[in-house]
Amino acid sequence: MYHEPWRDEAQVWLIVRDLNLSGVFSKLSVQGHLCLWYLILFPFVKLGFPYISMQIIHWLISIVTASIFLLKAPINRILKVVFIFSYYMVFEYGVIASDYILTILFLFLIATYYKSRFTNPKRHAFFIFLLFNSHILGFGAALALTIIYLFELQRNKLLDGKKIAMLILVCGFIGTILQLLPHAGYATDATIPPTYFPTLSSASAWTVLTSIQNAFIPISNNFEEIKIPLFFFLGLSVFFLSLIRRISVLVFLFIASLWIYYVFITKVSGYWRYDGLLLIFILFSLWIKEHYSDGETWISRKIGRYINSSILGTFFNTFLILCLIVNSIFGMNSLRKEYLYSYSGAKELKTFINQHNLQNEEIACNQCWSVSLAPYLPKTKFWAVNIKKYETYMITDSVYLKSAAISSEEVLQRVKEKYGKQGLLLTSEPLPIESSSGLEINLLFQNERLTWKDNGENYFLYKITFI
Numbered sequence: 001m002y003h004e005p006w007r008d009e010a011q012v013w014l015i016v017r018d019l020n021l022s023g024v025f026s027k028l029s030v031q032g033h034l035c036l037w038y039l040i041l042f043p044f045v046k047l048g049f050p051y052i053s054m055q056i057i058h059w060l061i062s063i064v065t066a067s068i069f070l071l072k073a074p075i076n077r078i079l080k081v082v083f084i085f086s087y088y089m090v091f092e093y094g095v096i097a098s099d100y101i102l103t104i105l106f107l108f109l110i111a112t113y114y115k116s117r118f119t120n121p122k123r124h125a126f127f128i129f130l131l132f133n134s135h136i137l138g139f140g141a142a143l144a145l146t147i148i149y150l151f152e153l154q155r156n157k158l159l160d161g162k163k164i165a166m167l168i169l170v171c172g173f174i175g176t177i178l179q180l181l182p183h184a185g186y187a188t189d190a191t192i193p194p195t196y197f198p199t200l201s202s203a204s205a206w207t208v209l210t211s212i213q214n215a216f217i218p219i220s221n222n223f224e225e226i227k228i229p230l231f232f233f234l235g236l237s238v239f240f241l242s243l244i245r246r247i248s249v250l251v252f253l254f255i256a257s258l259w260i261y262y263v264f265i266t267k268v269s270g271y272w273r274y275d276g277l278l279l280i281f282i283l284f285s286l287w288i289k290e291h292y293s294d295g296e297t298w299i300s301r302k303i304g305r306y307i308n309s310s311i312l313g314t315f316f317n318t319f320l321i322l323c324l325i326v327n328s329i330f331g332m333n334s335l336r337k338e339y340l341y342s343y344s345g346a347k348e349l350k351t352f353i354n355q356h357n358l359q360n361e362e363i364a365c366n367q368c369w370s371v372s373l374a375p376y377l378p379k380t381k382f383w384a385v386n387i388k389k390y391e392t393y394m395i396t397d398s399v400y401l402k403s404a405a406i407s408s409e410e411v412l413q414r415v416k417e418k419y420g421k422q423g424l425l426l427t428s429e430p431l432p433i434e435s436s437s438g439l440e441i442n443l444l445f446q447n448e449r450l451t452w453k454d455n456g457e458n459y460f461l462y463k464i465t466f467i
Helices: 007-018 021-031 036-046 052-072 077-084 087-092 100-112 121-132 136-155 163-180 202-216 227-242 247-265 272-291 298-306 309-340 346-355 398-402 408-419
Strands: 363-366 382-384 422-427 439-446 460-466
Touching (some): 007 021, 007 036, 021 036, 021 163, 036 052, 052 100, 077 087, 077 309, 087 272, 087 309, 121 136, 136 247, 136 272, 202 227, 202 272, 202 309, 227 247, 227 309, 247 272, 346 439, 346 460, 408 460
Parallel strands (some): 363 382, 363 422
Antiparallel strands (some): 439 460
């Protein structure tokens, strides 16, 4: 109830609010999102439910997800509790209203019914289908589960009667690819262009190591020494080795984490919500490994003779519990900061605009993340200075990005051309220009409450008068 939605949350609400269903699907590729979260919100938005409905819906999904884990996971009770109160579950995936929670929900549902994947193949396939459509970062997990399931059906000669289930899996995979194809109406590259696949380098390796560390304890995005992230990498390696005789689980964890790290994090670092999905995949692996007995493979024959999987598993569980105890301290501290500080200054600005009867005025915006403000002010028109268009949601395609960096003088000139003698200008940083003989600049508003996340959502509202 204290969380103030920021631009990533508001963007989805605005796209659903301002477009029809086909329009929503046309925005998915440039957003890098999949459809399910949009479809869940669609009926509520179109029926006129208030903006806070999005947070309530997300909260309910979070409660269901946490309940499934607590009640069904065959995992140490202490581990369950410290995970639920970890930074990721209690804040990043539990408070911020986004589609990450859907990936976790469907993984936990798959794990809950994993034992019946052969006797009830349609249900298993349907949950994987939903996982495919939950979030782009969950695509690797869905693909891994599809590969494992089809391999197990073939190996156990259980393909007969599974045609509908296989069709559901294929539709999930193809549907995801189609959603990510770039829409012809936008000057943007595909969501995952060839340049997104990074070459291996010391920089990408460093990013992966720190991201693995942040999955266990979200401390920092950068370290001056390799010792700390390397320690957590070695802890993860112990878990991989403990799965050496349960090759299906090992394959899942490898493919799911490879998709995150190789495709995304080595290019886009610093997002803890990406890092936390490794923790989710680890817990999912701990959950489903109970459905596999130790098996003999070429790898296990070569390596398994030198290691004791049971001892390694016990060591890793202890390591994970200790990490999550520290992680939960970060979670509780995040809730404390949510109570004391702003997450976005948009709500405070909305209150000011309503109190001063400015909600029917047009507002020119320059790099100010007006998208966070727009859901609160459905009657207000926001004019993007850089692209000279009205906007609520913000599509940052290549045209938008190329026009983003314009000088303050050019911003004021465009405001003058648009509004004549007087206009309102919203920015995320103070204007470096003062009033002069031909220009009067009055600062009407700036945030008083501190934002505790460095997301750039501080606001400065000016009245510009051209003399």
